[in-house]
Amino acid sequence: xxxxxxxSRFLILLVLCALISFLSPHFLQTSNLIxxxxxxxxxxxxxxxxxxxxxxxxxxxxxxxxLALSSCTAAILLKDVGLPMPVxxxxxxxxxxxxxxxxGAMVSKVAIPPFVITYAMMFFTRGLAFLLLQGKIIYGxxxxxRFIGTGYIWGVPMPIIMSAVVTFIFIFIQKYTxxxxxxYAVGADEEASMLSGIRTKSVVIRVYILSGILSALAGIVxxxxxxxxxxxxxxxxPLDAIAAVLIGGTPLSGGEGGVGGTVIGAxxxxxIINAMNLxxxxxxxxxxxxxxxxxxxxxVQSHSRRLFSLPQIFPVNxxxxxx
Amino acid sequence: MIPRYxxxxxxxxxxxxVGLSFSFATDPAFAAGKYKMIFIxxxxxxxxxxxxxxxxxxxxxxxxxxxxTLAPIKPYNVEEQLRFMEDGITQKxxxxxxxxxxxxxxxxGIKKANKAGIPVVTPNSRAYGGKVATWTGAQNRDVGYxxxxxxxxxxxxxxxxxxxxxxxxxxxxxxxKKGFDDAIAEHPGIKVLxxxxxxxxxxxxxRVMENxxxxxxxxxxxxxxxxxxxxxxxxxxxxxxxxxxxxITGFDANNDALKSISEGKMLATGDQRPDAQGYWGVVxxxxxxxGMPVPKDLFLPAPVIDASNVKQHLx
Amino acid sequence: MGFKESFLAxxxxxxxAAYMFLMTLLIFAIFSxxxxxxxxxxxxxxxxxxxxxxxxxxxxxxxxxGIDLSVGSVMSLTGVVTGHLLASGSGxxxxxxxxxxxGVFCGAFNGLxxxxxxxxxxxxxxxxxxxxxxxxxxxxGGETLYWEEPMFDVIANGHFLAVPAPVWIISVIFFIVxxxxxxxxxxxxxxxxxxxxxxxxxxxxxxxRNKIGIYILSGIIASFAGIMLASRIASAHPTGGFGYExxxxxxxxxxxxxxxxxxxxxxxxxxxxxxxxxxRNGLSLLGYTTPWQYCLIGIILTVxxxxxxxxxx
Numbered sequence: 001x002x003x004x005x006x007x008s009r010f011l012i013l014l015v016l017c018a019l020i021s022f023l024s025p026h027f028l029q030t031s032n033l034i035x036x037x038x039x040x041x042x043x044x045x046x047x048x049x050x051x052x053x054x055x056x057x058x059x060x061x062x063x064x065x066x067l068a069l070s071s072c073t074a075a076i077l078l079k080d081v082g083l084p085m086p087v088x089x090x091x092x093x094x095x096x097x098x099x100x101x102x103x104g105a106m107v108s109k110v111a112i113p114p115f116v117i118t119y120a121m122m123f124f125t126r127g128l129a130f131l132l133l134q135g136k137i138i139y140g141x142x143x144x145x146r147f148i149g150t151g152y153i154w155g156v157p158m159p160i161i162m163s164a165v166v167t168f169i170f171i172f173i174q175k176y177t178x179x180x181x182x183x184y185a186v187g188a189d190e191e192a193s194m195l196s197g198i199r200t201k202s203v204v205i206r207v208y209i210l211s212g213i214l215s216a217l218a219g220i221v222x223x224x225x226x227x228x229x230x231x232x233x234x235x236x237x238p239l240d241a242i243a244a245v246l247i248g249g250t251p252l253s254g255g256e257g258g259v260g261g262t263v264i265g266a267x268x269x270x271x272i273i274n275a276m277n278l279x280x281x282x283x284x285x286x287x288x289x290x291x292x293x294x295x296x297x298x299x300v301q302s303h304s305r306r307l308f309s310l311p312q313i314f315p316v317n318x319x320x321x322x323x
Numbered sequence: 324m325i326p327r328y329x330x331x332x333x334x335x336x337x338x339x340x341v342g343l344s345f346s347f348a349t350d351p352a353f354a355a356g357k358y359k360m361i362f363i364x365x366x367x368x369x370x371x372x373x374x375x376x377x378x379x380x381x382x383x384x385x386x387x388x389x390x391x392t393l394a395p396i397k398p399y400n401v402e403e404q405l406r407f408m409e410d411g412i413t414q415k416x417x418x419x420x421x422x423x424x425x426x427x428x429x430x431x432g433i434k435k436a437n438k439a440g441i442p443v444v445t446p447n448s449r450a451y452g453g454k455v456a457t458w459t460g461a462q463n464r465d466v467g468y469x470x471x472x473x474x475x476x477x478x479x480x481x482x483x484x485x486x487x488x489x490x491x492x493x494x495x496x497x498x499x500k501k502g503f504d505d506a507i508a509e510h511p512g513i514k515v516l517x518x519x520x521x522x523x524x525x526x527x528x529x530r531v532m533e534n535x536x537x538x539x540x541x542x543x544x545x546x547x548x549x550x551x552x553x554x555x556x557x558x559x560x561x562x563x564x565x566x567x568x569x570x571i572t573g574f575d576a577n578n579d580a581l582k583s584i585s586e587g588k589m590l591a592t593g594d595q596r597p598d599a600q601g602y603w604g605v606v607x608x609x610x611x612x613x614g615m616p617v618p619k620d621l622f623l624p625a626p627v628i629d630a631s632n633v634k635q636h637l638x
Numbered sequence: 639m640g641f642k643e644s645f646l647a648x649x650x651x652x653x654x655a656a657y658m659f660l661m662t663l664l665i666f667a668i669f670s671x672x673x674x675x676x677x678x679x680x681x682x683x684x685x686x687x688x689x690x691x692x693x694x695x696x697x698x699x700x701x702x703x704g705i706d707l708s709v710g711s712v713m714s715l716t717g718v719v720t721g722h723l724l725a726s727g728s729g730x731x732x733x734x735x736x737x738x739x740x741g742v743f744c745g746a747f748n749g750l751x752x753x754x755x756x757x758x759x760x761x762x763x764x765x766x767x768x769x770x771x772x773x774x775x776x777x778x779g780g781e782t783l784y785w786e787e788p789m790f791d792v793i794a795n796g797h798f799l800a801v802p803a804p805v806w807i808i809s810v811i812f813f814i815v816x817x818x819x820x821x822x823x824x825x826x827x828x829x830x831x832x833x834x835x836x837x838x839x840x841x842x843x844x845x846x847r848n849k850i851g852i853y854i855l856s857g858i859i860a861s862f863a864g865i866m867l868a869s870r871i872a873s874a875h876p877t878g879g880f881g882y883e884x885x886x887x888x889x890x891x892x893x894x895x896x897x898x899x900x901x902x903x904x905x906x907x908x909x910x911x912x913x914x915x916x917x918r919n920g921l922s923l924l925g926y927t928t929p930w931q932y933c934l935i936g937i938i939l940t941v942x943x944x945x946x947x948x949x950x951x
Binding site: 367391392393394395396397400401402405406407409410412413414415425426427428429430431491492494497 | 672675677678681684685688775778780781782784795867870871872873875876877878880881918919922923925927928929931932
């Protein structure tokens with residue numbers, strides 16, 4: 001059975017699904033499974049951004065607030081100012097990248113701990129979002145815009161397509177581009193990377209910018225799906241995204257892991273919530289169930305890891321032996 | 324290495340300049356009005372509170388009162404509301420209007436205000452203790468009962484119902500649900516398929532509705548404890564093509580809920596008229612300060628809004 | 639060394655956070671007339687009492703290169719347990735002990751998962767955050783608990799020798815934490831775990847036992863904060879502690895403690911907690927409405943940490 005160990009994450013996902021389908025006949029309905037993929041899409045997009053940040057040894061607590069600010073801005077540009085869709089989307093992505101740039105610059109140039117600067121950025125961007133919308137909700141977008149959230153291409157819902165595209169792009173980046181190797185190198189040992197010629201500061205900044213852009217993108221999908229935008233959205237996203245990354249096997253210490261694992265992490269979280277609704281679990285106990293299951297699953301996963309010290313599913317620049 | 328004290332001085336100077344310009348340009352402290360008041364709502368995460376704020380500010384403008392609206396950063400956090408009250412007492416405001424996030428938890432704050440001789444008005448939610456000048460509003464439980472009764476009547480007294488609960492532990496959500504439960508208890512032909520929380524959020528309402536729709540092929544009615552979740556449910560069922568066969572009700576009479584009702588997507592909502600609650604709360608405080616008699620309870624009727632009367636409420 | 643040199647040397651030992659605290663104090667004092675009053679300072683102490691306590695606990699965990707995200711939920715759970723006991727008439731002492739018991743239980747569970755099962759502290763305590771939160775909601779039946787027990791009110795609102803009770807309580811907790819960290823072998827182990835866990839293991843120290851102890855300590859301290867909160871709002875809300883974990887981490891980091899363990903101090907964390915509370919209090923007195931408070935908190939935090947970072951290089 002040893003050959004199964006590298007696929008422990010998939011296995012856990014399968015076991016989870018098997019268990020739930022045993023408890024609820026509705027789980028394996030096609031429409032339910034598609035729902036799950038669609039619900040997981042936004043978390044996945046955010047998770048991808050969080051993954052690359054965590055691989056460099058950092059963290060991004062501001063992704064929910066950046067999501068809110070960029071989508072509120074896009075909403076105002078679309079509805080109040082009446083600008084065309086591409087302009088609004090680009091504006092949102094620009095805001096996301098600006099926030100990411102500030103985060104990245106503060107982390108790399110000023111050497112502020114990522115936790116604090118992204119925590120502060122979370123407050124700052126959330127405040128801007130509130131000031132922008134003054135407590136109102138903007139709702140009712142054009143069908144063309146809504147297509148991003150509610151449309152289908154070849155029968156597949158758009159959010160799933162967008163999340164899949166993002167995932168594949170970043171798997172490609174992390175596996176086949178120099179930038180990808182640099183991300184891992186910086187996370188594994190920043191000093192050694194710098195000495196071997198990698199522009200570590202630039203890598204870090206780019207990683208946070210990407211996280212910001214992905215947060216903004218997630219914001220666009222979010223508002224297209226909900227047909228509304230308001231300043232309070234996304235409060236729970238940072239922790240959920242981090243959980244998805246960690247469940248997916250990327251450790252907080254950085255230098256290892258990958259986007260592929262995060263997909264599984266996002267699915268796991270979404271599936272558990274779906275199951276709780278299907279099974280009618282009391283509202284009071286839902287956080288309990290989620291917390292307990294996450295612990296159980298990661299315990300199982302890390303136990304198998306420690307016993308057999310498995311290689312990662314996706315190739316990675318390992319830490320130098322003996323370091 | 325720059326000496327520490329020089330660095331600190333420079334930063335302090337920069338800070339002061341920034342702070343000064345911000346402070347005076349944008350959001351000045353209390354200007355000169357006849358009375359100074361603070362108005363503390365429960366959170367910023369719902370347009371309901373924004374409407375209450377605008378109602379309160381309208382009263383403030385009419386009566387020449389300096390009003391500042393504050394909301395906890397952690398939504399529905401009564402300890403933060405307590406802090407605002409303490410800070411208001413420090414600033415010697417003339418009156419405090421507070422919507423208690425927790426009817427018991429706010430009492431220490433009210434007692435402090437009582438001790439300082441500052442009158443307290445509690446719009447929308449009651450406080451179970453301390454000396455309160457007046458309460459304005461409608462009972463959440465009663466309005467919840469009205470909405471649910473109306474919806475059940477439309478259903479003809481029988482059918483499958485799903486309840487979308489609010490944030491766990493939230494008193495408003497609990498009261499509204501109690502209203503729903505009481506109404507349902509009077510109709511034995513009604514079956515409650517599920518009662519799940521969607522945390523007062525639109526996206527969670529959408530998610531929970533999608534999930535529940537998988538399990539239950541026939542849903543006649545969805546009653547939600549606020550409009551945000553109801554609208555999320557609307558989106559979910561609309562996308563699944565099941566909106567025609569399911570009626571949905573919300574609570575709060577937010578603008579997009581009203582729009583949704585006029586489009587025939589939502590059945591009804593309840594209007595607690597937060598703007599009126601805010602307005603009359605401030606007016607009551609003013610009257611108290613002016614020495615006029617003020618009733619202990621100021622009941623403001625909260626109509627159920629459906630397609631028949633939605634036009635007059637739509638802005 | 640002359641007098642000047644030794645004085646400057648002593649100043650260098652004072653954490654940066656203390657300077658930032660004074661700076662923030664000055665700025666608000668200048669801008670806001672009501673800031674510099676006895677009443678306001680009294681309020682600030684009351685308002686900061688919970689976060690100071692939680693920050694102390696978080697600092698201990700961070701020094702050992704760990705993190706405890708469950709402290710907020712443990713605060714809520716403690717409040718609920720204590721609330722139940724108080725409401726059922728169990729009396730002051732038993733109720734508090736019960737609450738602390740909840741903290742011990744959660745902390746022990748955290749410690750076991752981290753030390754025995756080998757889970758990363760982030761994930762283990764993240765899971766516990768959900769578990770404690772759910773337990774708290776379930777035990778409270780989803781509603782707020784309240785009681786009649788005048789002795790319990792004293793914790794947050796009483797005075798002893800004209801000094802507010804929270805000051806006494808915080809001082810005692812601070813003193814105990816100081817003793818543990820600097821005067822016991824356990825404390826040495828905490829620092830060592832943060833700096834060089836492998837070395838400690840090779841030296842034969844029982845790592846598992848120490849780690850469990852650290853998280854139990856964190857749980858107990860969190861439960862103290864939960865009791866303080868319950869006393870302050872004279873009720874126990876099932877999710878009342880929500881959000882404190884992040885404030886505690888921020889307070890510790892502003893105070894100079896890092897995520898890499900081994901460095902930092904509890905004095906800095908106290909000042910960090912005070913700074914956070916001061917900012918909220920000051921902005922509120924200046925009449926800033928909440929959206930502006932959000933923005934300014936973000937800016938001020940950044941400024942504070944930038945200063946910190948410049949001075950520790």
